Amino acid sequence: MKEIILTPKRQKRELLTLLVCLAIAFCLNIYAVVAYESPAWEIITSLGYVVVFAAVLYALWTGLRLIVLGPRWLITRKKTK
Amino acid sequence: MTDTSIDRREFLRELGLAGAGVLAVTSPWLKAFADVQHTNRERCRLGIIGPGSRGRLLMGFLTQNPKVDIVALADIYQPSIDKALELVPRAKVYKDYRLLLEDKGVDAVVIATPLNTHCQIALDAMEAGKDVYCEKTIGYTMDECFSMYAKHLDTGRIFFTGQQRLFDPRYIKAMDMVHQGMFGKVSCIHAFWNRNADWRREVPEPGLEKFINWRLYKESSKGLMTELACHQLQVGTWALGKLPQKVMGHGSISYWRDGREVYDNINCIYTFDDGEMMTWGSDISNKFYGLEEQIMGNLGTIEPEKGKYYFETIDPAPAFLQLLNKWENSVFESMPFAGTSWAPETARKNTGEYLLGKRPKEDGTSLNLAAFVEASITGRQPERIAEEGYYASLLCLLGHEAIEQGTMLEFPKEYMIDYPAYNTNMQTQQ
Numbered sequence: 001m002k003e004i005i006l007t008p009k010r011q012k013r014e015l016l017t018l019l020v021c022l023a024i025a026f027c028l029n030i031y032a033v034v035a036y037e038s039p040a041w042e043i044i045t046s047l048g049y050v051v052v053f054a055a056v057l058y059a060l061w062t063g064l065r066l067i068v069l070g071p072r073w074l075i076t077r078k079k080t081k
Numbered sequence: 082m083t084d085t086s087i088d089r090r091e092f093l094r095e096l097g098l099a100g101a102g103v104l105a106v107t108s109p110w111l112k113a114f115a116d117v118q119h120t121n122r123e124r125c126r127l128g129i130i131g132p133g134s135r136g137r138l139l140m141g142f143l144t145q146n147p148k149v150d151i152v153a154l155a156d157i158y159q160p161s162i163d164k165a166l167e168l169v170p171r172a173k174v175y176k177d178y179r180l181l182l183e184d185k186g187v188d189a190v191v192i193a194t195p196l197n198t199h200c201q202i203a204l205d206a207m208e209a210g211k212d213v214y215c216e217k218t219i220g221y222t223m224d225e226c227f228s229m230y231a232k233h234l235d236t237g238r239i240f241f242t243g244q245q246r247l248f249d250p251r252y253i254k255a256m257d258m259v260h261q262g263m264f265g266k267v268s269c270i271h272a273f274w275n276r277n278a279d280w281r282r283e284v285p286e287p288g289l290e291k292f293i294n295w296r297l298y299k300e301s302s303k304g305l306m307t308e309l310a311c312h313q314l315q316v317g318t319w320a321l322g323k324l325p326q327k328v329m330g331h332g333s334i335s336y337w338r339d340g341r342e343v344y345d346n347i348n349c350i351y352t353f354d355d356g357e358m359m360t361w362g363s364d365i366s367n368k369f370y371g372l373e374e375q376i377m378g379n380l381g382t383i384e385p386e387k388g389k390y391y392f393e394t395i396d397p398a399p400a401f402l403q404l405l406n407k408w409e410n411s412v413f414e415s416m417p418f419a420g421t422s423w424a425p426e427t428a429r430k431n432t433g434e435y436l437l438g439k440r441p442k443e444d445g446t447s448l449n450l451a452a453f454v455e456a457s458i459t460g461r462q463p464e465r466i467a468e469e470g471y472y473a474s475l476l477c478l479l480g481h482e483a484i485e486q487g488t489m490l491e492f493p494k495e496y497m498i499d500y501p502a503y504n505t506n507m508q509t510q511q
Contacts, residue, residue, distance in 0.1 A: 028401070028404065029400070029401045031404070032399075032400035032401045032403065032404035033400045033401075035400065035404070036397075036400035036403050036404070038397075038399065038400035042399050042400055042401070045399065046399045046400070046401040046402075049399065049401045049402060049405075050401065053401075053405070
């Protein structure tokens with residue numbers, strides 16, 4: 001079985017991507033609290049939803065990358081062989 | 082105090098009320114426990130008249146009370162006596178309740194006999210100088226109820242009725258909230274008590290049918306109205322703080338056509354002076370909705386039996402979910418094939434709040450009995466106890482009368498008693 005190696009650079013990039021997703025979700029939560037005139041404590045109490053939304057966002061972004069970059073990666077892999 | 086005696090502090094804590102001051106206004110009969118610490122060395126010598134199934138249930142509570150000695154039993158049915166003696170083996174046994182009443186060693190009596198016998202026994206007991214706890218409905222007719230209440234006033238004997246909801250922490254808390262106006266104007270109360278049972282007991286020999294199944298026959302009972310309605314109609318008047326002015330109703334034997342004479346399916350409407358209505362219904366062929374009193378105000382609903390309340394206006398879902406919901410709707414609304422899918426609804430489900438932090442251990446029966454014992458020991462009749470029982474019984478009997486006559490009946494003025502808590506609206510009508 002072939003080992004998949006995640007380089008430190010890749011790990012850093014994925015973590016950064018996840019952080020960006022979290023930041024987007026957090027900002028959306030703040031926007032929603034302001035837009036719907038909800039109590040400010042929802043910024044904290046809705047953190048669970050924020051995390052779930054960030055995970056969904058990350059999964060979507062990963063899926064998008066697989067669709068766009070996956071074929072290119074397969075092509076370049078064949079060429080190198 | 083022992084573990085089995087009344088811990089008043091715990092009772093108050095269970096209610097979530099600050100102290101006795103609040104209760105003195107909303108539920109003044111709880112003052113029966115005011116001297117509970119000072120009567121620890123006192124004993125109440127009780128006689129049980131009618132230790133049948135209900136009587137023995139009450140005995141079960143009474144035998145747990147260290148201030149009670151059940152010293153005598155009276156019943157004409159030996160199997161009931163035998164079972165009761167298992168609880169109190171040293172009690173004297175009488176076949177005739179009048180002999181029990183002559184017993185100087187008895188301070189007070191609990192009457193748990195068939196409905197049509199309550200009145201004479203209670204009158205004789207008070208006349209004999211005994212305090213009386215009478216199961217509800219207190220009398221077979223309104224006249225009987227009136228004479229029982231009058232005898233209580235004449236003799237000055239303690240008179241309690243089996244209205245245990247007056248001592249149920251859920252109901253006390255509920256009524257406190259209703260009277261504070263937390264649910265706005267209460268315009269409607271739906272009370273119901275449904276079961277899926279025939280109410281019939283096994284009879285060892287046919288000759289005992291009417292004796293054992295007395296609840297099923299008109300000569301000894303008025304059926305669901307007198308056996309069940311009494312509790313819930315009292316809750317309605319307690320919540321609204323007044324008596325209804327009119328009642329109409331219908332009853333039928335629609336399922337248990339087994340020779341019974343009393344209805345198995347009943348609905349009554351009681352109307353009040355300001356347009357409020359209270360319905361009471363019972364069907365004993367379906368138990369799905371069980372029993373409840375739904376007290377409905379313009380700001381909320383309270384269901385004391387369930388121990389919950391619900392406000393009309395509830396908080397919306399968190400803003401973040403509302404935003405996601407809006408996006409989801411805008412995406413799927415544009416697609417004719419798709420409806421809403423994963424997105425949460427913007428409104429929260431109204432699951433209500435609990436009246437008390439925990440479900441009470443019992444329904445108030447033992448506290449009602451304990452209050453009776455305290456009252457008998459101190460010789461002080463708690464406020465409103467007899468009156469609440471009297472009017473609850475009257476409302477049951479009035480509802481039954483309306484069903485029987487097939488007409489709308491007005492509350493009979495001749496049975497009004499001096500009870501300021503309920504009399505105001507009736508006086509304005511006169």
